[in-house]
Amino acid sequence: MLVIDDESSIRLLCRVNLTASGIDVLEAEDGVHGLELARKERPDLILLDVMMPGLDGWEVARRLGRDAATSEIPIVFLTARAGDDDRALGEEAGGVGYVVKPFDPVEIGSFVENVLARLERGERDELRREIVHRPEGDA
Amino acid sequence: MTPSVNTEGLSLEALADAADRANRLQRVTERLAGALTPQQVLDAILTEGLRAAEARAGAIGLVTEDGQAIELLAQSGYRGPVFEEYGHFPLDADLPMSHVARTGEPLFLESRAERNELFPSLEGKGEDGNAIAVLPLALDGRLLGVIALSFGENMVFSEERRQMKMTLAHQAAQALERSRLYAAEQAARQRLAFVAEASELLSSSLDYEQTLKQVARLAVPRLADWCAIDMVGEDGSIKRLAVAHQDPDKVQWAYELQERYPPDPDDPHGVAEVIRSGQPEFFPELPEELLEELIGDDEDLRRIVDELGLRATICVPLSARGRTLGALTLIAAETHAGFDQADFDLSLEVARRAGIAVDNSRLFQEAEKGANAARALAHVADGVVLLDRAGFVRHWNSAASLMMGVSEEEALGRRVEAVVPAWDSLSSHIRLVRPGEELARPVTVPLMVQGHELWVSASGVDFGEGTVYALRDVTDEHAVEKTRSDFVATASHELRTPLAAIYGAVRTIRREDLELAETDEATFLEIIEAESLRLAQIVDQILVAGQIDADAVDFELETCDPVELAEGVAESAALHLPHGISLHVDKEGARPILCDVNKLRQVLVNLVDNAIKYSPDGGDVEIKLDSANGECLIEVADEGLGIPSSERERIFEKFYRLDPQQTRGVGGSGLGLYICRELVERMNGRLDVESEPGEGSRFTVRLPVSA
Numbered sequence: 098m099l100v101i102d103d104e105s106s107i108r109l110l111c112r113v114n115l116t117a118s119g120i121d122v123l124e125a126e127d128g129v130h131g132l133e134l135a136r137k138e139r140p141d142l143i144l145l146d147v148m149m150p151g152l153d154g155w156e157v158a159r160r161l162g163r164d165a166a167t168s169e170i171p172i173v174f175l176t177a178r179a180g181d182d183d184r185a186l187g188e189e190a191g192g193v194g195y196v197v198k199p200f201d202p203v204e205i206g207s208f209v210e211n212v213l214a215r216l217e218r219g220e221r222d223e224l225r226r227e228i229v230h231r232p233e234g235d236a
Numbered sequence: 237m238t239p240s241v242n243t244e245g246l247s248l249e250a251l252a253d254a255a256d257r258a259n260r261l262q263r264v265t266e267r268l269a270g271a272l273t274p275q276q277v278l279d280a281i282l283t284e285g286l287r288a289a290e291a292r293a294g295a296i297g298l299v300t301e302d303g304q305a306i307e308l309l310a311q312s313g314y315r316g317p318v319f320e321e322y323g324h325f326p327l328d329a330d331l332p333m334s335h336v337a338r339t340g341e342p343l344f345l346e347s348r349a350e351r352n353e354l355f356p357s358l359e360g361k362g363e364d365g366n367a368i369a370v371l372p373l374a375l376d377g378r379l380l381g382v383i384a385l386s387f388g389e390n391m392v393f394s395e396e397r398r399q400m401k402m403t404l405a406h407q408a409a410q411a412l413e414r415s416r417l418y419a420a421e422q423a424a425r426q427r428l429a430f431v432a433e434a435s436e437l438l439s440s441s442l443d444y445e446q447t448l449k450q451v452a453r454l455a456v457p458r459l460a461d462w463c464a465i466d467m468v469g470e471d472g473s474i475k476r477l478a479v480a481h482q483d484p485d486k487v488q489w490a491y492e493l494q495e496r497y498p499p500d501p502d503d504p505h506g507v508a509e510v511i512r513s514g515q516p517e518f519f520p521e522l523p524e525e526l527l528e529e530l531i532g533d534d535e536d537l538r539r540i541v542d543e544l545g546l547r548a549t550i551c552v553p554l555s556a557r558g559r560t561l562g563a564l565t566l567i568a569a570e571t572h573a574g575f576d577q578a579d580f581d582l583s584l585e586v587a588r589r590a591g592i593a594v595d596n597s598r599l600f601q602e603a604e605k606g607a608n609a610a611r612a613l614a615h616v617a618d619g620v621v622l623l624d625r626a627g628f629v630r631h632w633n634s635a636a637s638l639m640m641g642v643s644e645e646e647a648l649g650r651r652v653e654a655v656v657p658a659w660d661s662l663s664s665h666i667r668l669v670r671p672g673e674e675l676a677r678p679v680t681v682p683l684m685v686q687g688h689e690l691w692v693s694a695s696g697v698d699f700g701e702g703t704v705y706a707l708r709d710v711t712d713e714h715a716v717e718k719t720r721s722d723f724v725a726t727a728s729h730e731l732r733t734p735l736a737a738i739y740g741a742v743r744t745i746r747r748e749d750l751e752l753a754e755t756d757e758a759t760f761l762e763i764i765e766a767e768s769l770r771l772a773q774i775v776d777q778i779l780v781a782g783q784i785d786a787d788a789v790d791f792e793l794e795t796c797d798p799v800e801l802a803e804g805v806a807e808s809a810a811l812h813l814p815h816g817i818s819l820h821v822d823k824e825g826a827r828p829i830l831c832d833v834n835k836l837r838q839v840l841v842n843l844v845d846n847a848i849k850y851s852p853d854g855g856d857v858e859i860k861l862d863s864a865n866g867e868c869l870i871e872v873a874d875e876g877l878g879i880p881s882s883e884r885e886r887i888f889e890k891f892y893r894l895d896p897q898q899t900r901g902v903g904g905s906g907l908g909l910y911i912c913r914e915l916v917e918r919m920n921g922r923l924d925v926e927s928e929p930g931e932g933s934r935f936t937v938r939l940p941v942s943a
Contacts, residue, residue: 104733104736104737106737106740106741106763106767107733107736107737107740109756109759109760109763110737110740110741110744113744113750113752113756114744114747114750117747117749117750148729177728177729177732177733177736178729179728179729179732180725197732198732198733198735199735199736199738199739199740200736200739200740201739201740201743202740202743202744203743203744203747
């Protein structure tokens, strides 16, 4: 799993907690490095921050989608942008999950595993819809 | 009677008598010629005429219009209550004057005995030894009246005497008729003059209330004793506009009466009825029943009516274009005996002219109001657009022209969609209200006008004949509002990020299924500490930035010593200087500056903090003071990461932060440099940056040197 976020503390939180859940974690501190790692390592899922200097998260997601090597990698946005229009952008950019900061890092492992399980069951469209029409409380 | 008079057979005495009679007759003729009014004629007959006729007393009566009676006009020499007894008596009465009026023939009674024989009813009346001559006053066979002459003794009326009295009566009749014509002509002249003057007044001014008051004053006392003008108010009530009477006290009294007895629009007579029906009301003599009906049981009112002494009234409507606007009332009371048809016709004519004048004046006022409204609308800053029912532009003020880029000439008379193609999408957002229902609530909507987007605040009122829209260009306000909401969104994001770190760190430390390495735990605690401080700093800076945006920061400009300031900042920074950083102040070129010391200190602290923060590998940080061209320069230079040229201006934007790849994850609020530049500029200075990536940055504050 790949975490792309410019805040080192957020990356650290994800790494420690995901690792504790038995998930291997790769980190990138900006979009360019994130795209590079994604192409090279083909992670199962990408946790993607939105507001980053340089390439922002929406653009990173679009580029991942355009590249055949990365287009199948599910993206979960991990962002401080909590507005409805932001969620719509996330859905548009091809996300399958949307986590608003502040979030509980202890739950993040089970959250992404649930996303992966539902994708396995072919619920990609439902997941995408849920970004905009939140069915349950945010993680 | 012989037509030619043979004077040779007459005695000298008779000749002298004849000459004397001719002389007296001559004097009467002269007197009568000089008498103009009926009163003057009557006076002349009853003085000079009586003398000429050698009569002791005389009386003149006129046949009434209906030919049924004789009305005594004047008398002289009779004693007792003559008018009470003989003021008015029928033509068929057994009296000498009635007799003469009936026969048209003169009557000469030489003695009392002769009188009593002919008029037995008069026996015992009058004085002894009276002869009387009663003569018709006739002209061209038309009988006007009768004159009676009484003599102090019994008399023999010779042919000459009879002839002389007949001549006198003839002259009196002529003079009376002339004076009557004269009086009628005078009255007609008065009326004409009144109509002329009233017309002139009415056309002299558009202030009809004023002119109508003047017309009322013009009518008294020559046409009537009272003149009142009432107008119908917009609510249908009757308002007294003017009352005129010769005596100002009476006018005051009339107004008080009006207040005590306000007109009831349902009154069956008078002003209310005339206004309601639009038909004039004319009472040449006021019927007693009408007055009784008016008075009812009100004793106060009875006294008032008695005091008024109403004799006749005319009430005519003031109307124009089929609408009754008010009424003009004329009242004959103390000095006018009554009104005749001519008075009534005159009133109708004046009322007709007054009605037209009022109508014109109101039309003009309305037109004026409309013109004023249009003039006012032209200067309103909001666009005002009036569409008729069919959607054609009927009004398009200058603000609308400016906003839409379409002149009034181009817009008027065209369909609004042809003028502004996007009108439909605009009007679909506007909820029209009806006048008086509620205030129109403006909606703010985008409107494409000639290729660019305007934001307009728009409202509309449907007034039946069309719709009036008010449009305000709020493009600038909308941009400000957007900036503000962006600021709030960004601020919330800026707060969520450190909060996420703090909350996440706490949750992680407390995670029970996870045994953290000691170093990790220490790292999380550091994160909590650092991000809490960052949070506090962000909140502070958001407050300051908010104050700056609201222009609510006060500056106290004073002369200050930059050296003292720079050294103070350097000293506190030195207290927690990271390893590898050296800090010093170069104060050689310093000069006193004009600034707000606390604000400038804030700026320097921020710049020095940044210099240290963006020098992760250590290096020199220098505060250099210099002056040139009346400006004092305060430079803060470091040898740290530097800023790529593409970012150099953006770092002063709100919430902008340097790429962490270059800055190696240095956190911040994104507001520091924005605040610094805003503060410096508000102290009449400038804040710029020079930088080379990898070589460091140099921030320069320029402030005016204190004079």
